[in-house]
Amino acid sequence: DQQVKQNSPSLSVQEGRISILNCDYTNSMFDYFLWYKKYPAEGPTFLISISSIKDKNEDGRFTVFLNKSAKHLSLHIVPSQPGDSAVYFCAAVFGATNKLIFGTGTLLAVQP
Amino acid sequence: KAGVTQTPRYLIKTRGQQVTLSCSPISGHRSVSWYQQTPGQGLQFLFEYFSETQRNKGNFPGRFSGRQFSNSRSEMNVSTLELGDSALYLCASSLALSSYEQYFGPGTRLTVT
Numbered sequence: 001d002q003q004v005k006q007n008s009p010s011l012s013v014q015e016g017r018i019s020i021l022n023c024d025y026t027n028s029m030f031d032y033f034l035w036y037k038k039y040p041a042e043g044p045t046f047l048i049s050i051s052s053i054k055d056k057n058e059d060g061r062f063t064v065f066l067n068k069s070a071k072h073l074s075l076h077i078v079p080s081q082p083g084d085s086a087v088y089f090c091a092a093v094f095g096a097t098n099k100l101i102f103g104t105g106t107l108l109a110v111q112p
Numbered sequence: 113k114a115g116v117t118q119t120p121r122y123l124i125k126t127r128g129q130q131v132t133l134s135c136s137p138i139s140g141h142r143s144v145s146w147y148q149q150t151p152g153q154g155l156q157f158l159f160e161y162f163s164e165t166q167r168n169k170g171n172f173p174g175r176f177s178g179r180q181f182s183n184s185r186s187e188m189n190v191s192t193l194e195l196g197d198s199a200l201y202l203c204a205s206s207l208a209l210s211s212y213e214q215y216f217g218p219g220t221r222l223t224v225t
Contacts, residue, residue, distance in 0.1 A: 004154075032212060043116065043202055043216025044155070089154060098210030099168055102147075102155035 003027050004092050006103035015112050019077040023090035023103050026071065030092040034100070035064060035075050038087045047088075048075070080110045114139065116205050116217035124223045130191040133220045137184050137205030143167075144186040145214060146178060149200040158201075161186050162209040190222075198224045 005024045013019045021035075031052040036044035050057040050064045050073070057064050063076045077084055087105045117136045125131050137144050145168075146158040157170040161180035178188040184205075190197055200221050204214035 002154075006154075034212060036216075041218060043204070043218050045216065046213065049212065091155075093212055097168065098212070099157050099160075099170070100145075100155075100212070100214070101157070104152055104154035 002104070003030075004090060004101050004103040006088075006090060006106050008106050009104070010107040010109070012109045012111060013080045015082055015110055016079045019075075019080045019084065019108055019110065021075040021077075021088050021090075021106050021108065023073045023075075024071060025073075025092050027092070027094065027101075028068075028071065029094040030101075031095050032093040033064070033066060033073050034091045034093070035062075036089045036091060036102075037084075038089065038105070044089055077108075080108075082110050082112050084108060085110045116203060116215055118201075118203055118217040118220050120220060121218065122221045122223075124225060125193050126225055127193055127195060129193050130189065131193060131222060133188045133190075133201055133203075133222070135186045135188070135203035135205075135217060137186070137203075138215055141205035141207055141215070142184050143206045143209050143211060144180060144184065145204045145206070146186070146188050147202045147204065148172075149202060149219070150198075155202065158188070160210070167209055193224045195224050198222060 034049040035047040038044040090103045143162045145160040147155040160168040180186045200219045202219045204216045
């Protein structure tokens with residue numbers, strides 16, 4: 001049973017436009033969420049995170065939004081750059097276990 | 113500071129064999145976690161080691177095991193390989209047990225034929 005879902009396996013965006021990657025979760029006990037980026041032949045690298053007590057966190061071109069009532073989070077990248085092309089994983093944690101539960105990933109392709 | 117290293121990077125085995133994968137964490141990191149990545153399943157947590165002891169375990173059969181040495185290096189072993197074990201195996205290190213801040217290695221691509 002997939003507790004963290006990324007329903008779009010891929011997304012294509014033009015350079016300079018906004019990229020929106022979505023993630024849904026089922027467990028209301030999750031209290032921390034993270035986004036990781038993964039390039040081919042490399043391990044995932046941490047990108048940005050948000051606590052469940054917030055609804056937005058911004059870091060440069062990257063903003064994560066959390067809608068707890070909808071159990072939905074999204075990652076906005078503005079403006080998108082070709083170097084952002086990668087697989088993006090969302091992950092969730094709940095304090096009882098501190099285990100990271102990952103989604104299946106979304107492949108973002110930013111076209112020049 | 114050197115990152116997390118994993119060896120080998122690629123491996124081909126046949127069904128029924130066993131395999132051992134190695135992970136060297138970032139210097140000073142004491143926790144090592146292992147994940148399996150397959151298409152359509154994302155990253156699935158296998159187990160976490162801290163101070164040479166398994167502290168957390170995911171929902172994988174007993175064929176998957178691991179250990180950690182006193183220098184924090186970790187090995188993962190899979191016995192009686194099945195075709196479905198073909199995956200990218202990632203290890204991640206962190207300073208503390210159950211830390212959200214994990215640093216991943218490049219992974220070992222295992223193909224079972």
